[in-house]
Amino acid sequence: MKFGILVSEGPYTHQSSDSAYHFAKAALEKGHEIFRVFFYHDGVNNGTRLGVPPQDDRNITKLWSELGEKYGLDLVVCIAAAQRRGLLDADEAKRQGKDADNIAPGFHISGLGQLIEAGIQSDRLVVFGD
Numbered sequence: 001m002k003f004g005i006l007v008s009e010g011p012y013t014h015q016s017s018d019s020a021y022h023f024a025k026a027a028l029e030k031g032h033e034i035f036r037v038f039f040y041h042d043g044v045n046n047g048t049r050l051g052v053p054p055q056d057d058r059n060i061t062k063l064w065s066e067l068g069e070k071y072g073l074d075l076v077v078c079i080a081a082a083q084r085r086g087l088l089d090a091d092e093a094k095r096q097g098k099d100a101d102n103i104a105p106g107f108h109i110s111g112l113g114q115l116i117e118a119g120i121q122s123d124r125l126v127v128f129g130d
Contacts, residue, residue, distance in 0.1 A: 002033040004118030007043040009129035011060040012053070016129035017046050021063055023126065028071050036074040036118040037064075039107075043129060044087050047077040047107035061104045068106035075107045076114045 005024055009016035024034055039046050046061055053059050068075045077087060083096070089109045093101040103109065119125045 001027075002035050002121070002123045003027055004035045004115075004122035004125040005037045006115060006118075006125060006127045007037065007039050007046060007129060008041040008127070010042040010045040011051070013042065014129060017043065017060050018058075020126075020128035021060060021067065023128070024073070025067055028067075034071065034073055035122045036076055036114060037068075038076045038078065038115045038118055039081075040078045040112075040115065041081055041129070042085070044077045044082045044085055047075065047082070047104050048087055048102050049104040050102045065104050065106040073106070077103070077107050077109045078115070079109045079111055082109055 005020055007017055007020045011017045020037070024037060028034060046064055048061065051061055064075060067073060079092070082088065087103065088096065088098060088101045089103040090101045092109055
């Protein structure tokens, strides 16, 4: 089965990101395909490289990055939600006149059309968060 995943909650404010990560990992390990993981609303905060969780806590951004690298996942951060929350890749930072970017490895910024495509191309779109 081919899944699309929507994550709309931040990494440390709600269990949605952890649940989405564990769902994606389990699905991939069982041989299913993940078409795309789309991070929306506060879920875009999963894609910042500047978060520093305590050493004895999980680093959900790193977990997503590693899973994405291992399985070639398309980890998409919504551009409008990201800009509102100060999350920028190098191109967007330059375009907006900012002096730095903060997108984590494996994530990239794109538009809401990527979520629509995930819903169309996937057998199921699984939503984590409100």
